[in-house]
Each structure stands twice: as structure tokens, then as C-alpha cells.
Amino acid sequence: MNDGKLTGKPPVILVDDEEHVLNSLSLFLRGSGIKEVVTIGDSRDLMAMLARRKAMAVILDLFMPHLSGLELLPEIIRHHPEVPVVVVTASQEVETAVTCMREGAFDYLVKPVERTRFVTTVRRAVDTFLLRKEVHALKSYLIHGGLIHEEAFRPILTNSTQLKGIFQYIEAVAGSGETILITGETGVGKGLIAEAIHQVSGRSGAFVPLNVSGLDDAQFSETLFGHRKGAFPGADTNREGLVARASGGTLFLDEIGDLKPASQVKLLHLLQEQSYFPLGSDVPKPSNTRILTATNTDLRKMIAAGTFRQDLYYRLTSHRVEIPPLRERPEDIPLLLGFFTQEAARSMNKSVPNTPPQLLTLLGAHHFPGNVRELRALVHDAVALHSGGPTLSMESFHQAIRAHNHSNHATLERLEGGATPNAALFTSGPFPTLKEGIDAMVLEAMRRANNNQGIAATLLGITRQSLNRRLINMRTKHGSPDLDPLME
Structure with missing residues (x-):
């Protein structure tokens, strides 16, 4: 045998x-x-x-x-x-x-x-x-529910049923040994998902991550494949690459959409032949390393533009996992807010402050382009500035979100179609005037802020005084009693 x-x-x-x-x-x-x-x-x-x-x-x-x-x-x-x-x-x-x-x-x-x-x-x-x-595996989850490897997903804090469904899919495919492409916006936790896949797979080797963004072809080749003594001036000893270091385990390549064309060819060879050439060697080395990749870009658009190889794309996507952005799972915001507040206070040797209820309203209305990573940075900054007292100040959150919204000229694009009668101004009928568009934005911001003027002003990227003046003008112009509650 x-x-x-x-x-x-x-x-x-x-x-x-x-x-x-x-x-x-x-x-x-x-x-x-x-x-x-x-x-x-x-x-x-x-x-x-x-x-x-x-x-x-x-x-x-x-x-x-x-x-x-x-x-x-x-x-x-x-x-x-x-x-x-x-x-x-x-x-x-x-x-x-x-x-x-x-x-x-x-x-x-x-x-x-x-x-x-x-x-x-x-x-x-x-x-x-x-x-x-x-x-x-999928039948088992449908019948019994729950996860077999709960410990593998413990670092990923979530109350989202959508994300938990993704965990179940991961458990179904992680043991196959096939490639998996993880997609999602920046900051959603693609690295944590890759680590969970490795843990669930049961592979005996190490989990080795690498961000390939910014690596030229020479750097990529040496980092992944290593070199032999004498391969180039200064190569005094043999050097093991990450493929060898992850032998029997998982190599996670993040930002795969940034991979240079020449490096794409070498990665394709590694996947097809399960072998590679260290620099300075003409003898291939076998590989039993599982490859996971991640990107926040649309690789299919890159294929159409001729900047990413179609054959490599299909090699990388035996399975695909797409992580939803934080704004699509608002039920996670309270959980993450509490965790990051405790984490930040502990790291700074401070007592854990309470979080005001209005803060959840503000964060729930924010677009979060940086997702979980952005939320963590906001909370750590707020705790660092916290001077004491039982309740965390909202001022740093207001400032950060206001600065983002002030520089974002696409605020109109963030209105959800049909969310209010005012949002319909942009989707049907005659195109609104600038004044009508601004009024609709104000009313939409007040709706999302639960009529809290401070939060609405932050969403609009203006001061509360400016918002109050605009609301007064709107009430005077329209003479509508519906606007009276907004002035309270």
C-alpha cells in the first residue's frame, strides 16, 4: 500500500x-x-x-x-x-x-x-x-439548523441571519479543498472569513495570509515561491516561499484584483499543475497548498476590460462567498458597538462608558463605506477622546460622519427609491428643481434620524443651526402642519 x-x-x-x-x-x-x-x-x-x-x-x-x-x-x-x-x-x-x-x-x-x-x-x-x-451538508442544515464548527466563526460577531447562512455554506464547502473567492466591500471582514474556512477545512498546515496589492511580479514570485542560493546577487541561502510555508494548509491572497498580469500567469500555473518553480531553479516543486482569494473589486468587469485573466477567474471560483456590507445588516451595529466600546476601553485602561441611545440612530443611518473596520475606528477614536463620565460623547461620531457626508457629493444617490414620497421625486415624474431636491433630502434625513435634528444635520453634512433655518423656511413656504413636529 x-x-x-x-x-x-x-x-x-x-x-x-x-x-x-x-x-x-x-x-x-x-x-x-x-x-x-x-x-x-x-x-x-x-x-x-x-x-x-x-x-x-x-x-x-x-x-x-x-x-x-x-x-x-x-x-x-x-x-x-x-x-x-x-x-x-x-x-x-x-x-x-x-x-x-x-x-x-x-x-x-x-x-x-x-x-x-x-x-x-x-x-x-x-x-x-x-x-x-x-x-x-446543506440538507442537514435545513433540517437541523445550527453550525457544526461554531468555534471557527466565534471571532465574527453577528446577529445577521444572512451572514449565519453564509457560515453554513462555508461548512458545506470548506472541506472540499477547492479554491474559494471571497468578495465584499473593504472592511467587511474577508480575512476573518478566510481564517474560518481554514479552521473548518481541518487542514493540518498553517494559515498564511498575503496582501498582493502593490507587489510587482518579481516580489510576488519570490514571496510565494522563494529562491535558490545564487538565484540573484545577495541570495546567499535558499529561501522558502509562502506556498511551502502553507504546505498542507491554506494560502490566502487578499486584493487578488490588483495582481499584475505576469503574476496572474504564475498563479494560474500553480493552480493547474499544483507545482511551482522557486527562483533560480528549473526543477518544479509539488504543492498541496489550498488557495483562498479575496477582492473588493468586480473581477468580471476587469475580465471585460482585459485586465484580469478569465481562465484564472474560473480557477479561483470553484466556490464563491459574498459578504454583505454592514449597512445591509443593521442588526449587527448594536452588537459591534458594544464589543468595540469594551475593547477600546480595555486597551486604554479606561472604564467602559455607556453608549447613548441616539448613537444607534446615528450609526443606523450612516452609509458605512468602510464597514466594520470604519465602525471600529469611530468607536476607538470616541473612547480615546472620552474624558470621563458615565456616557460616551457623540461629538466625535458627529464630526467624522459630517466630514464624510460634507465631502460626498452623491448624497442624492443614497436615497432609497420609494422610501418616502419625497424620494419618489427622483424616480418618477418631472425632474425636480434643485430646491425641491434639497427639501426632499432634508425630509429624508429627518426620517432616518427619527426627527433628531442633530443626527439629521450630521447626515446632511451641515450644522444643526443651518438645518433648523431650512426647516423654518420649509414650514413658512409650505405652511404645512406636518412640519411642526420637525421643529420640536
Whole structure:
């Protein structure tokens, strides 16, 4: 029996009593990128092996001493129905093939097996195994709910049912070993998601993160692949790259949309061949590192613009996880606000201040372009400026949000279509005048601020006095009693 160099990923098991057949088929698979291969020369060892570890597929010779494939096939199907079995034999009898398919074989191949046909068949079997596994996991979540690996997601604070659904999807696909592209705006926590995927995957190697933004091709190549002694002036010793450091584990490449074209080619080769060349070496090194990537840019638009390779995109997106922005999960703001307030106070050796209820109204109306990272910075800044007393001041929050909104000339674009009758001014009928547009913005800001003028003024990027004057003018002009509550 030969286990080869295995990761935590389930292997493909080859069973044949002819050693040269095992060697040939094993080379076919490893040469095509399927590195997790176990060979068994004695058929009596197979069921014990399957009892000890999972397998993605079994490639089974029919006619062997001791236990034949015809005897083993129904046993495999009975005890491990999720594992596809590909039968390989020298027999060309149609009746034998029909018998095997009736017993539950995934496919039937006749020796001598042509390499392309063999590899294609095994890949289909592996894909079927992974799909069955994902469907089984998702069914389990639908029926029972909850997470199997809650500890892996503990660093990600959330009350969002949408985000918890993403956690369940991650549990379903993390063990596949396939690439996963994590998308989302800056500051949503893509790095934490990548770490959770690594934890859930059960891979034995390290989690190694790298932000590729700003790396030229030479820096990218040396950082990932390392170099050999003498590869360039000053290379006095061999240097291990991050791919080797993450062997058996996970390499997380953040900001993948910034990767230079030449580096894209090298990453594609790593994914296709599962091997790489250290600088100064012409001998490829095998890789069993799982690759995760993340971006806040639209890679499909980059493909259309010719700045990102389409073939690399498809290699990176065996699975895709999109993290919603903070503004789409407002139920997380109170939880995060409390956590960051305690975190900041603890780091500054201060007592934890209370947060005023109006602060949640202000934060709930803010767009949060920087997402969770922005909220954390706002809270830490406020706690740093807090001079004592039981309640945290809102002034630094007002200043920061006011500065953002004052410089943001796209405030009109942030109005939600149909949120109020005033917002409809921008989506139907004659185009509003500038005065009508400003009045609609004022009323929308007051709605989002629950009629709190201080918060509304912050959202508009103006002072409270300016807002009050505008409300007085609106009431005078329209003579509407509906505006009276806004003046209180």
C-alpha cells in the first residue's frame, strides 16, 4: 500500500494487484493535478482503509486474487454509498459491464485505459463525490439548523441571519479543498472569513495570509515561491516561499484584483499543475497548498476590460462567498458597538462608558463605506477622546460622519427609491428643481434620524443651526402642519 504525500483532503484510492498498473494510473492522476492518491495492491486491505478514512473515489480492478472487484463492489456501495466506484478491467464482456453498473458502479473502463479518458472519468467521479457531500451538508442544515464548527466563526460577531447562512455554506464547502473567492466591500471582514474556512477545512498546515496589492511580479514570485542560493546577487541561502510555508494548509491572497498580469500567469500555473518553480531553479516543486482569494473589486468587469485573466477567474471560483456590507445588516451595529466600546476601553485602561441611545440612530443611518473596520475606528477614536463620565460623547461620531457626508457629493444617490414620497421625486415624474431636491433630502434625513435634528444635520453634512433655518423656511413656504413636529 502506498499513501503518497497526502493532505487532510480525502484521496482517490486505486486498487489493482498489478504494480505497474497502479504506478501508471497513479502517475496519470498526479500529472493531471490530483495529488491525493492511495494505491492498494492487496484487495483485502480496501475495506479496512475505507473504514479508517474517507475517499473521494475508488478505482477498482475486477479480477484480483483473494477478493475480486465483483465481490468488493457491492460491499463498497452498501457501506460507503457516497463514494463513486470506477471499475477498470481487461474484460470487454458487455454482461460484466451491465452487472457492475447494476451493482452501483459509477463508470466502467476497459484496459488498456487511455490516459485522457481515465483522468476525465476520475474527475467526474470526484466532482460527484464533492457535490453529494455539499448537498448532504446543506440538507442537514435545513433540517437541523445550527453550525457544526461554531468555534471557527466565534471571532465574527453577528446577529445577521444572512451572514449565519453564509457560515453554513462555508461548512458545506470548506472541506472540499477547492479554491474559494471571497468578495465584499473593504472592511467587511474577508480575512476573518478566510481564517474560518481554514479552521473548518481541518487542514493540518498553517494559515498564511498575503496582501498582493502593490507587489510587482518579481516580489510576488519570490514571496510565494522563494529562491535558490545564487538565484540573484545577495541570495546567499535558499529561501522558502509562502506556498511551502502553507504546505498542507491554506494560502490566502487578499486584493487578488490588483495582481499584475505576469503574476496572474504564475498563479494560474500553480493552480493547474499544483507545482511551482522557486527562483533560480528549473526543477518544479509539488504543492498541496489550498488557495483562498479575496477582492473588493468586480473581477468580471476587469475580465471585460482585459485586465484580469478569465481562465484564472474560473480557477479561483470553484466556490464563491459574498459578504454583505454592514449597512445591509443593521442588526449587527448594536452588537459591534458594544464589543468595540469594551475593547477600546480595555486597551486604554479606561472604564467602559455607556453608549447613548441616539448613537444607534446615528450609526443606523450612516452609509458605512468602510464597514466594520470604519465602525471600529469611530468607536476607538470616541473612547480615546472620552474624558470621563458615565456616557460616551457623540461629538466625535458627529464630526467624522459630517466630514464624510460634507465631502460626498452623491448624497442624492443614497436615497432609497420609494422610501418616502419625497424620494419618489427622483424616480418618477418631472425632474425636480434643485430646491425641491434639497427639501426632499432634508425630509429624508429627518426620517432616518427619527426627527433628531442633530443626527439629521450630521447626515446632511451641515450644522444643526443651518438645518433648523431650512426647516423654518420649509414650514413658512409650505405652511404645512406636518412640519411642526420637525421643529420640536
